[in-house]
Amino acid sequence: MTGKQKKVLYRIIVSVVIYAVLIVAEHTNIFPYMEQFPFGLLLFLIPYIIIGWDIVYKAVRNIFHGQVFDENFLMFIATVGAFVVGEYSEGVAVMLFYQVGELFQSYAVNRSRQSITQLMDICPEYANIEEDGEIKQVDPDDVEVGSIIVIKPGERIPLDGIVIEGESMVDTSSLTGESVPRSVRVDSEVISGCVNGSGLLRVRTTKEFDDSTVARILELVENASSKKAKVENFITRFARYYTPVVTIGAFLLAVIPPLLFGGEWFDWLQRACIFLVISCPCALVISVPLSFFGGIGAASSLGILVKGSNYLEAAADMDTVVFDKTGTLTKGEFEVNVIEPENGVSEEEVLQLAAYAEQYSDHPIAASIKRAYQKRGYQTDTERLSEVEELAGHGVSAKFDGEEVLAGNAELLKQRGIAVKESTHTGTVVYIAKGGSYKGSIVISDTIKPEAKEAVAMLKKAGVKKTVMLTGDRKAAGEAVAAQLGIDVVYTQLLPADKVKKVEKLLSDEETGKVAFVGDGINDAPVLTRADIGIAMGSMGSDAAIEAADIVLMDDDTTKIAKVVAIARKTRTIVKQNIVFALGVKALILILGAFGLANMWEAVFADVGVSVIAIINAMRMLKFK
Amino acid sequence: MKKKFKLQDLDCANCAAKMEEAIKKLDGVQDASVSFMTQKMVIEADDEKFDSIMKQVVEVCKKVEPDCVILM
Numbered sequence: 195m196t197g198k199q200k201k202v203l204y205r206i207i208v209s210v211v212i213y214a215v216l217i218v219a220e221h222t223n224i225f226p227y228m229e230q231f232p233f234g235l236l237l238f239l240i241p242y243i244i245i246g247w248d249i250v251y252k253a254v255r256n257i258f259h260g261q262v263f264d265e266n267f268l269m270f271i272a273t274v275g276a277f278v279v280g281e282y283s284e285g286v287a288v289m290l291f292y293q294v295g296e297l298f299q300s301y302a303v304n305r306s307r308q309s310i311t312q313l314m315d316i317c318p319e320y321a322n323i324e325e326d327g328e329i330k331q332v333d334p335d336d337v338e339v340g341s342i343i344v345i346k347p348g349e350r351i352p353l354d355g356i357v358i359e360g361e362s363m364v365d366t367s368s369l370t371g372e373s374v375p376r377s378v379r380v381d382s383e384v385i386s387g388c389v390n391g392s393g394l395l396r397v398r399t400t401k402e403f404d405d406s407t408v409a410r411i412l413e414l415v416e417n418a419s420s421k422k423a424k425v426e427n428f429i430t431r432f433a434r435y436y437t438p439v440v441t442i443g444a445f446l447l448a449v450i451p452p453l454l455f456g457g458e459w460f461d462w463l464q465r466a467c468i469f470l471v472i473s474c475p476c477a478l479v480i481s482v483p484l485s486f487f488g489g490i491g492a493a494s495s496l497g498i499l500v501k502g503s504n505y506l507e508a509a510a511d512m513d514t515v516v517f518d519k520t521g522t523l524t525k526g527e528f529e530v531n532v533i534e535p536e537n538g539v540s541e542e543e544v545l546q547l548a549a550y551a552e553q554y555s556d557h558p559i560a561a562s563i564k565r566a567y568q569k570r571g572y573q574t575d576t577e578r579l580s581e582v583e584e585l586a587g588h589g590v591s592a593k594f595d596g597e598e599v600l601a602g603n604a605e606l607l608k609q610r611g612i613a614v615k616e617s618t619h620t621g622t623v624v625y626i627a628k629g630g631s632y633k634g635s636i637v638i639s640d641t642i643k644p645e646a647k648e649a650v651a652m653l654k655k656a657g658v659k660k661t662v663m664l665t666g667d668r669k670a671a672g673e674a675v676a677a678q679l680g681i682d683v684v685y686t687q688l689l690p691a692d693k694v695k696k697v698e699k700l701l702s703d704e705e706t707g708k709v710a711f712v713g714d715g716i717n718d719a720p721v722l723t724r725a726d727i728g729i730a731m732g733s734m735g736s737d738a739a740i741e742a743a744d745i746v747l748m749d750d751d752t753t754k755i756a757k758v759v760a761i762a763r764k765t766r767t768i769v770k771q772n773i774v775f776a777l778g779v780k781a782l783i784l785i786l787g788a789f790g791l792a793n794m795w796e797a798v799f800a801d802v803g804v805s806v807i808a809i810i811n812a813m814r815m816l817k818f819k
Numbered sequence: 820m821k822k823k824f825k826l827q828d829l830d831c832a833n834c835a836a837k838m839e840e841a842i843k844k845l846d847g848v849q850d851a852s853v854s855f856m857t858q859k860m861v862i863e864a865d866d867e868k869f870d871s872i873m874k875q876v877v878e879v880c881k882k883v884e885p886d887c888v889i890l891m
Binding site: 198252255256259260261265300303307417420422430433434474475476479480483484487 | 828830831832833836837840852854855856857858861881882883885
């Protein structure tokens, strides 16, 4: 509890005690003169002033500021109304109950604010900088790029950098939601915001604090609540009309029945006061943003950054998901996936010939062949190699141990009169021949990410109607990947500009709901911006992608998209519940109040009690797993 | 220019909404948002007039919620 809340608590306790004494006195008739005016009034004014002086003060002050329909003013009028009709004890009780509710409400909001910020608590407080052999703690803001910082076991990594000494396991869970720690050693990159495991690390910083991962993430999360969801804006607009309407209703209720129908003035005044107490839209104004805030907090604890309530709201209606292939569904790295040796030739030999022939080539295909060869534990010995010649568009020819080796497409070998066995695999195929005879083929293709298939299946399960894949690949290659992943529609051979057009076409289709685009941001930042919900890969994606996207998956795990949808739907459910509940109770008490069936206590419940219940309901968002 | 300010003692959600509305109406303010949850305010306004706009912002906020202090 804050100091301010404690003070209110003490005032509540003191006034409750005095109030209780007065009530007992009134009922036991110890002081008979309490019945006489103005003794009772004066006595009950004591607890009223203790508990309500600030409300009265604020009410008067705000009227001078032109804030008429202010909560304080309404409470003031309502309680004064009770005093005027002679219900002294009720006037005090209402004020008391209101303050208790307010206290509870501010306590609940504080608590939820804390637990949400804890979820997002990734900000490092200091950096250990090494100077003349001594370790000094400084503000991460003051560390220059290229400085050497020391990260002790258990400390939070303050700045992005590269390890120059030490080995450790790093806990990235606060950034990515990934619970398995990552091992780092010399030359590994470390990102700020992660927590160091058991080893001591020396790190050369590569970024200033403002550009570091943690600062950028904090910036995104803090700005998230400024992008409001439609329903939030609706509530604010609604609140603007609700209060004046109810207040006018109260006035009419107090005046018309007594004037026109000869009603009892006191009775109708009391009913009007009930209206005034209910006229604050606070339950709605607090609980709706709080639910979204909780949803964003729950998402960030899973390593999903949502850049605004509006995107979370849109994600609940996501029914088409468009994937960029390379870097999103596939790793974007070309790897040797299949080796098909000719009869009597070993896989090793085919790979060896290819690796030697491609020795000097820096084409990505060549690089992946060399990598595969090294992975099997071999080194190339350039002395065995001579007369290397690149044949543009076809491949390479070279002499290996004095014999001619050819590595390239089928056409190259056919030109030399060598028959090839065409591979049936999709991907780029390199055919190998040595000394004029065919030795086999190597298929190089982009590898599908292990979680991609599950990600697509999970989206289907979550009710996404259509999954689409966009790729610049050839038709056969693209369709093969799509079929393997269970994607509904695939568009191949697209240029970056075509991707925007395809997404725009989906957006203009009236039957589809919200369209999400998932990409790594290489070439597709415009598409990310254009889609209803742009989802970017956080660790692999470019800065431009993170900037352009609405939702960022920190660990590039596409299965999290289905999680976002689930969080978004739960948030929406809670928001709906709160709106219906708050408006329902208020409407009910207004109607009952107008017919004289509700009392002041119920009215205060409809005001602060409903707020507290709505807040507690909104906090369920934090338990989302 | 876009700037962020911390708010102290912003105790009522409805006031935050009212403050935001009032700030948005100020001349030279392109966009404003007051977040009750994060107790922060983001103001986007013309560069040259930013200081004088901020003075007005403080004034209108005082009118709506005198207890709330903008930390600058």
